[in-house]
Amino acid sequence: MRRPRKTCSVCESGVRVVDYKDERTLSRFLTDRGKIIPARLSGMCARHQRQLARAIKRARHLALMPFLRGHSR
Amino acid sequence: MTRPYELVYIFDSALEETQINERLERFHSLLKSPETPEPITSTNHWGKRSLAYSIQGKSVGYYVVVQFDTQPDALGELERQLKLDESVLRYLIVLNDGPAPVPPRPDQGPPDKKSAGTDKGPTDKSAATDESPADKTAATDESPADKRAAADESPADKSAATDESPADKSPATDESPAADDAAGVSASAEKAEEDR
Numbered sequence: 001m002r003r004p005r006k007t008c009s010v011c012e013s014g015v016r017v018v019d020y021k022d023e024r025t026l027s028r029f030l031t032d033r034g035k036i037i038p039a040r041l042s043g044m045c046a047r048h049q050r051q052l053a054r055a056i057k058r059a060r061h062l063a064l065m066p067f068l069r070g071h072s073r
Numbered sequence: 074m075t076r077p078y079e080l081v082y083i084f085d086s087a088l089e090e091t092q093i094n095e096r097l098e099r100f101h102s103l104l105k106s107p108e109t110p111e112p113i114t115s116t117n118h119w120g121k122r123s124l125a126y127s128i129q130g131k132s133v134g135y136y137v138v139v140q141f142d143t144q145p146d147a148l149g150e151l152e153r154q155l156k157l158d159e160s161v162l163r164y165l166i167v168l169n170d171g172p173a174p175v176p177p178r179p180d181q182g183p184p185d186k187k188s189a190g191t192d193k194g195p196t197d198k199s200a201a202t203d204e205s206p207a208d209k210t211a212a213t214d215e216s217p218a219d220k221r222a223a224a225d226e227s228p229a230d231k232s233a234a235t236d237e238s239p240a241d242k243s244p245a246t247d248e249s250p251a252a253d254d255a256a257g258v259s260a261s262a263e264k265a266e267e268d269r
Contacts, residue, residue, distance in 0.1 A: 020167075021081070021138065062081055062165055063124035063134065 008045035010052070018051040020058035023065045029056070034069035075109055075142045079169035082155075083134040083162040086121050093135060096158065103151045104143045112141040128162045140169055 010018060020026070029037050029044075029052055036056055039049040059065045084093050097116070104112040119136035128134065148166060155164045 058165060058167065060125075062083065062136075062163060063126055063128055066125040 007043060008048050009043070010048040011045055018048065018055040020055035020062075021064070023059050026052070026056050026059055027065060030065070030069075032069065034066050075144055077114075077140065077142050077169040078148070079167050080139045080141065081165045082137045082139070083124075083128070083164065084137065085131065085160045085162060086133040086135045088135065088160055092160075093137065096160065097137065097139070100151060100154060101139070101141070103154060104141055104147050106144060106147060109143050112143045113139060114142060115140045131162060134162050 018026075029042060031037055036053055039046065042049075044052060056065065060067050082097075084096070088096075101113055106112075117138040119138060121133055121135050124132055124134050152164075152166065155161050
């Protein structure tokens with residue numbers, strides 16, 4: 001059975017460009033391990049998934065969010 | 074031709090504020106040219122923040138976000154200097170061609186939310202990420218700016234709820250056959266009793 005297509009939550013919120021400095025919002029699109037949730041699961045539109053992926057990677061570079069969560073030495 | 078850029082520095086948190094300002098001045102002087110006498114459009118000191126992972130053995134960094142207009146040629150020398158300076162733990166230079174100066178819905182004020190989020194510490198953040206009903210009740214007690222922030226967050230919460238709904242559905246569909254089974258079992262049990 002096909003589920004109805006999930007809608008892109010970034011489109012719905014009216015944001016045009018995903019900001020890499022807003023790590024609180026970005027963290028909603030990560031798994032609890034810190035992986036980027038695929039569009040297949042999050043229902044993001046292609047444009048925003050691309051923007052989001054880039055923003056998350058920038059935020060990781062700036063140590064705003066972890067590359068890997070739950071890893072401690 | 075000048076282009077708008079955004080530069081995020083992460084300085085060593087051991088540096089004094091004056092030392093950081095001194096370095097910022099030095100870096101920004103590299104961006105000056107006859108065409109761009111005043112390259113810097115905005116400077117935002119986030120201050121000390123804990124890093125998500127340690128960089129050069131340090132777990133705290135001093136963040137500064139700068140927006141500037143300059144010619145692409147000027148970036149090479151700036152980047153060389155940034156790499157040479159040991160007190161710069163990390164930097165990021167990106168083109169800033171987003172519609173940041175013109176927010177799509179100014180009445181809802183996404184910049185407000187952003188600034189509130191960046192100004193607050195990590196402890197505040199966890200409080201802010203509480204669920205919407207709690208936020209609303211808190212917001213009524215607080216200033217109108219906070220109310221607006223709560224209003225901003227509610228669509229996000231809604232969308233989160235819609236994201237979860239398929240997940241919610243599947244357990245529900247799983248449960249219903251189970252409930253049927255239970256009913257069937259009890260019915261069969263009753264039958265068994267009747268047979269006796």
